[in-house]
Amino acid sequence: MRAFSQHNGICMPLDRPNVDTDAIIPKQFLKSIKRSGFGVNLFDEWRYLDHGEPGQDVATRQINPDFVLNQPRYAGASVLLARDNFGCGSSREHAPWALEDYGFRSVIAPSFADIFYNNCFKNGLLPVVLDADVVEQLFKEAADAEGYALAIDLDAQSVTTPSGEKFDFTIDAFRKHCLLHGLDDIGLTLQHVDAIKAFEAKHRAGAPWLFS
Amino acid sequence: MTGKTLYDKLWDSHLVHENDDGSCLIYIDRQLVHEVTSPQAFEGLRIAGRKVWRATANLATPDHNVPTTDRARGVAGIVDPIARLQVETLDQNCVDFAIPEFTMDDIRQGIVHVVSPEQGATLPGMTLVCGDSHTSTHGALGALAHGVGTSEVEHVLATQCLIQKKSKNMRVNVDGKIPFGVTAKDIVLAIIGKIGTAGGTGYAIEFAGSAIRELSIEGRMTVCNMTIEAGARAGMVAVDEKTIDYVKGRPFSPKGEDWDKAVAAWADLHSDDDAVFDCEVVLNAADIEPQVTWGTSPEMVAPISGSVPNPEREPDSVKRIGMERALEYIGLNADMLMTDIAIDKVFIGSCTNSRIEDLRAAAEVAKGRKVADSVALAMVVPGSGLVKAQAEKEGLDKVFTDAGFEWREPGCSMCLAMNADRLEPGERCASTSNRNFEGRQGQGGRTHLVSPQMAAAAAVAGHFVDVRTLASANSNDGEE
Numbered sequence: 001m002r003a004f005s006q007h008n009g010i011c012m013p014l015d016r017p018n019v020d021t022d023a024i025i026p027k028q029f030l031k032s033i034k035r036s037g038f039g040v041n042l043f044d045e046w047r048y049l050d051h052g053e054p055g056q057d058v059a060t061r062q063i064n065p066d067f068v069l070n071q072p073r074y075a076g077a078s079v080l081l082a083r084d085n086f087g088c089g090s091s092r093e094h095a096p097w098a099l100e101d102y103g104f105r106s107v108i109a110p111s112f113a114d115i116f117y118n119n120c121f122k123n124g125l126l127p128v129v130l131d132a133d134v135v136e137q138l139f140k141e142a143a144d145a146e147g148y149a150l151a152i153d154l155d156a157q158s159v160t161t162p163s164g165e166k167f168d169f170t171i172d173a174f175r176k177h178c179l180l181h182g183l184d185d186i187g188l189t190l191q192h193v194d195a196i197k198a199f200e201a202k203h204r205a206g207a208p209w210l211f212s
Numbered sequence: 213m214t215g216k217t218l219y220d221k222l223w224d225s226h227l228v229h230e231n232d233d234g235s236c237l238i239y240i241d242r243q244l245v246h247e248v249t250s251p252q253a254f255e256g257l258r259i260a261g262r263k264v265w266r267a268t269a270n271l272a273t274p275d276h277n278v279p280t281t282d283r284a285r286g287v288a289g290i291v292d293p294i295a296r297l298q299v300e301t302l303d304q305n306c307v308d309f310a311i312p313e314f315t316m317d318d319i320r321q322g323i324v325h326v327v328s329p330e331q332g333a334t335l336p337g338m339t340l341v342c343g344d345s346h347t348s349t350h351g352a353l354g355a356l357a358h359g360v361g362t363s364e365v366e367h368v369l370a371t372q373c374l375i376q377k378k379s380k381n382m383r384v385n386v387d388g389k390i391p392f393g394v395t396a397k398d399i400v401l402a403i404i405g406k407i408g409t410a411g412g413t414g415y416a417i418e419f420a421g422s423a424i425r426e427l428s429i430e431g432r433m434t435v436c437n438m439t440i441e442a443g444a445r446a447g448m449v450a451v452d453e454k455t456i457d458y459v460k461g462r463p464f465s466p467k468g469e470d471w472d473k474a475v476a477a478w479a480d481l482h483s484d485d486d487a488v489f490d491c492e493v494v495l496n497a498a499d500i501e502p503q504v505t506w507g508t509s510p511e512m513v514a515p516i517s518g519s520v521p522n523p524e525r526e527p528d529s530v531k532r533i534g535m536e537r538a539l540e541y542i543g544l545n546a547d548m549l550m551t552d553i554a555i556d557k558v559f560i561g562s563c564t565n566s567r568i569e570d571l572r573a574a575a576e577v578a579k580g581r582k583v584a585d586s587v588a589l590a591m592v593v594p595g596s597g598l599v600k601a602q603a604e605k606e607g608l609d610k611v612f613t614d615a616g617f618e619w620r621e622p623g624c625s626m627c628l629a630m631n632a633d634r635l636e637p638g639e640r641c642a643s644t645s646n647r648n649f650e651g652r653q654g655q656g657g658r659t660h661l662v663s664p665q666m667a668a669a670a671a672v673a674g675h676f677v678d679v680r681t682l683a684s685a686n687s688n689d690g691e692e
Contacts, residue, residue, distance in 0.1 A: 016534070018410075018534065020647075023649065028630065031248075031294040032294070032298075035255070045650065045651045045655055090344070090345050091360060096361075111410060115358075118364075122363035174235040185363070186262065189370075196229075196237070196239070196372065199228040203226075206477075209335070209466030212466070
């Protein structure tokens, strides 16, 4: 997994609460058996005016000029600023895959849906929870200044605005460690192979019907 | 020391290892696998040269992508080549990794969350995961069950464990007698309406109270199914006699001496009297009416006797903007009566409401009636091949087709519209599924979530209607 330590990038504000995973990556693109290539269909139904299907040449698509992602000032954005309950709905990991594939490295919101939040960490994408009033302030600043960028430091657990204002965020120590070092969860878990085997033997003795 | 909640007990009995930072390794008894969220997990195993830890702990079936018409040619009959490849990939992965699978031509194939309980592959006291957020369904049997992403599917395949942090405990008590015409679906929509789509974030929810106990196991599955729509990954109900009766005699259920041992062990699967919850929510069943969603989030819900809310009366500006956007998308005016909402299509199915009791309830309403001329399509999609066979044995298929419904093959179908079953832009659907998000049932499609009875009633009326008035008309006709 790609590690994340520090990142400074253009911030794109997406001003809607409850952005669900169907909106992040519509279902027709979930038919792919690959892990990559979802970025061109990120927010597909908002981003394009025509209906999209997998394998289509996106150069022929009708762009929705009103959608924030298509506005030139946010070209190359890599920090997504969002509202409450971002990533709600389905467990599809295609949602963080699409965000990451597009080029986002971090999503900042007042709250996230549990499964989405968890999925981000498996894909080198840092979800940052900041207070609603701080997020509100960032939305205003991002709207006011073209090229508005945020600097995110995972080790220091901080987000810094262009004016130097710094906001701290909290994050689970284990997740932080794994993301900082790009660690593979499965490899870590397999370090406990003896504990798993011992548990399994005890569990099987107590509830043999679970193993038949 | 205070007592334990049901969630505490399930957690503690599966704890393999706890790190100093509080992250835990939890053993997973069962993983359900389907075609959409598994190919990249198997690919990950291959790239890393890893084996599957315990193949028989997994059970696979294709559901999201399968056509609900024309099964005669099996996988080869899937017209969309990308969808076909995904189902073929599942079949091949299950062969390569020796994972039990109910393939498309197996009568046991169906929606994972319908198939597993039906087979006894979901048992009380289990931990169960699947790369699908509606895995919360299985908590109805006193199991700890939740959705995971594809990386975690791979993690469970490789290690039989998940790295987890324990959630907080919430109990939702629904007390009192369930009124006539009100179903498990109405109860869970009312709960989501009360606590909101993020109300359960960070919690495991136990559904309790006399109304929950009054529900059948299938009804409890409907409630637990939509736990994720309230933001909580896992929902559950304590084990009682109904649970034991439901599980008994199913193909994967324990037999003989194991059965007696299992039943004895399951007797403890309830929260202790002195258990403490971080949050408690109370609803009175008597206050719940048949529900209809009016917006683009399951929390945007109103009783059938009510009207579409007016954003102008919403004090919170973020919520108000959300309501305005939802009404614009869904094409409704504030303050209009719910019963004035006309529909174009009806979908009865999904992991929420495609079990035999759901089909019986819908058929009772459809019986002797006709789908309104203004309804372009009304379809019934059973949750599994076995549900379909049972319904046909009872003649329900005939009731539906006589009334003008289409009777389909099992799968997820128009709940998420990955296959050919979908809404066209602007079409409005009465749906027994679980999500009314923008575009969920097809780009530009408008979804209203309801119970199977309410969906059938809307199909015959051509607009939403209080099923309680229809039902009484039915009994006055002396049709029973």
